Amino acid sequence: MDVPDWGTIPRMLRDQARNHPSDIVVADGEVRLSLAELRTHAGSVARGLIALGVEAGDRVAIWGLNDLQWVLAAFGAWDAGAVVVPLSSRYKGIEAAGLLRRTGAAVLVTGEGPDGTVFTDLLAETAGGPVGDRPFAGLPALRHAVVPEGRERPGALPLSRLLAAGSRISRAEAEDRALAVRPGDLCEIMSTSGTTGTPKGVMLEHGQVLRGYWDWAEIVTLGPGDRYPVIAPFAHGFGLNAGLLACVLRRATMLPIRRFSPDLLTELIRKQRITVLAGPPTLFHRMLDEVDTAGHELRVAICGAAAVPAELVRRSLERLGLERMINAYGLMEGTVVSMTRAGDPVEVIASSTGRPVPGVAVRIVDDDGREVPAGERGEILVGGYGVMRGYWDEPAMTAEVLRDGWLHTGDVGVLDSGGNLAIVDRKKELFIANGFNVSPAEVEGLLLREGSLAQAAVVGVADERLGEAGWAFVVPLPGAAADPEKIIAWARDNMSNYKVPRRVIVVDELPVNANGKVDRAVLRERAAR
Template structure:
């Protein structure tokens, strides 16, 4: 595929704003933003960040739900030559503080949580209030915090104050900063739990990220005139790169979705006339079973799941009249790896993630590291331009997963004779709840902070609405009385809702295998019975 010679996100925005200034790329409620307006407003944020002392390569975090402000600030961060650190709007204070601390983030831009919570206040509860010229005493690298305009928080600035500070910075200086960004500079540090449960920061560079999601958008046929609701959070790789970034690159109209509910689906299709829809298979089952589609403009569905029922694909094309149903495979560490194509039959779309995208290679290897025959299971290895630079500040963990140029994904898959990749098992222990990856090890570590537990083991259990939910088996500390409902309530107060276990089971001891590790197969068997 021909790839534009942008190489960096600031250059991409400038080229498109000059060539297509009046194209609308964001619609958020009644507010519409063109490419020219996006460039202007992003430039204001960039000058404000420069005025605060942000240097090229500094980390700037954004913490809030999908909205217009998030979009503008992201491009402002990139224009300033800084590295974007997205934080989930579902994070609690302890989770946000962990990412900010590990990445050495210098500036934090915050919003409100889904329920109206002031996110900065959650952080203050964990990291302390302002002290010694810092907005949060327990975060020594974090020099500045930006809170929503209507708030007044000691030690923090409001967006208007950020823009006012930026007025001291000349446009030429800001342009020089934006144009000085290099193709191999970092653009993002994305949080992922990976296979170990300890959150890590995936380092992604400008040029590979642009190429990967331009190719993705090309295959999806996303382009001018498309209306694309971005349901996945901007803090997630898909929401940020296949949503926010891809929409601007392809001059499509993005609609940031703060909170997605069943009632919104019908409104998106009937009233907002969306043309592209991405989500898990459960979303499209809901579209078929619960939504009166009627006259619509929807033409492409992107499922992105290990397995999609063939009947779902048929119904979407025959009953709804979609042009395409697309399945794909990617991961934070490897960007876009494989996608189904326009001429693929239903069976291929339903059972595989298609073939590798140009510039990416896939191997399936056995325990001996050798390639297995077509159709046999093995670990999925990935090589190509989209593989991450590594994990932020963790060279040892980087070396564990990138060996001899190949990214060892930890996923189990097969390749058919035509090269179609099927994922047949997820990374060790990881499960997906409501479209969010959940690492049991991370949840277990958070649960142990509650204070009354000696051990915790979390597994994913099938759930009709969310796909899977967490169940926690817990062992009390000596002399402690554990109330499962209180543990669940504590979890909801102290971790993202999709991570919080839906059920807690108190046991005297956890089963162990021959290696002395917790035997989660035994726990799953207990649930099955």
């Protein structure tokens, strides 16, 4: 089906709530939330944000685990005409403060971490304490921080005060704000790993996100009655758009997963009776080998990876009797690019990410920009409605990847004669640890803040548990002693866990190539030895 003529997320929510008010779209523990209730609660959050001075186009950052409050904060921000800036729940203070500063977020809505920590507490050391009427001295654009009820902090508002402030705003005023949002307005600034050391903010618009994930959900056959655990973090494009948003688009029930553990798989399969599951190949290997799936209700599996073992596809289809197993390719800058389809043979699902979705074009080009024949390797270029507007406040970086109407992805792929796209390599230095893109330059920049290092170079190394893991080769400052264990401990305290180097190796100097740049190929060879 063609995407309904909603244009914006607020209009989509209103239409769904009006026509299907009792459909349950969120199941978080014992709480069940219908479309009508979601609209009502989102409206209350929006009125609170408007009362705090949030204007159309302001950035509202959300920092928490996947839960009901994250859902309400997102839809409330969209209703207020704001742009959602997700912060990874794995962030430490340095990382969060950097993103808040770069995007100029006006309001930060936080939840609790898995250990009960309030996320705002992680900011105090990096961004300073409250000053005047602002929550953090070092974040001049941030006017308000909202914390969970009962977890009051100096300079921060509990959620109840946000909602109480909203009573000063009439429902008519809030409704006007929601209906004033246009399809071309920004709805998200998604953080993506940066090759320069600074994560970039990908700007996405209401219209393109609605179309991209309506089409994604159409191919997945996600719909009413489905129970879909959203394991990917809401701060990630897959968790937010192919999870939270897709469920409301298609009136499926999302089960926000705060923190995934292998033991949870049995609960999801046996007790929660899930019907749709998305994750990496390791998730499905574990399910087949360790979970009693007798009597399961799972019908669709989305297994996103450059290559999926053919035997895993066969076992999943035959043993579980799935209707579909899907592989797909997308990237923050290009939304959904390609997906396998119903009827594709096992070999296509295992070896490719399928064909471009409607409205998206793919080209494979050589280093001179010339299109290569089917079956030959080249850089993947993406065109069509799903390509981002650009990187937030980074015109030079935007111009570097958006050229001649095409997104230059930096990924290397092959198109076969049937139009199926296989991802075979990455031109960028990024590596993938436990499903997360990691930028060596970003990790290096963070490591240099530890205090004992003059230089650092990070490379991705094959790892049985994580897929790839970072190894850091470091040069100490003159007269300083670099202790690998202390450096790793500092990294655990100051950066997301998937960025923490698995090993730190102290060297006298880093190898360089003819251009004077660090020769990462030499470091990868050394790590392999």
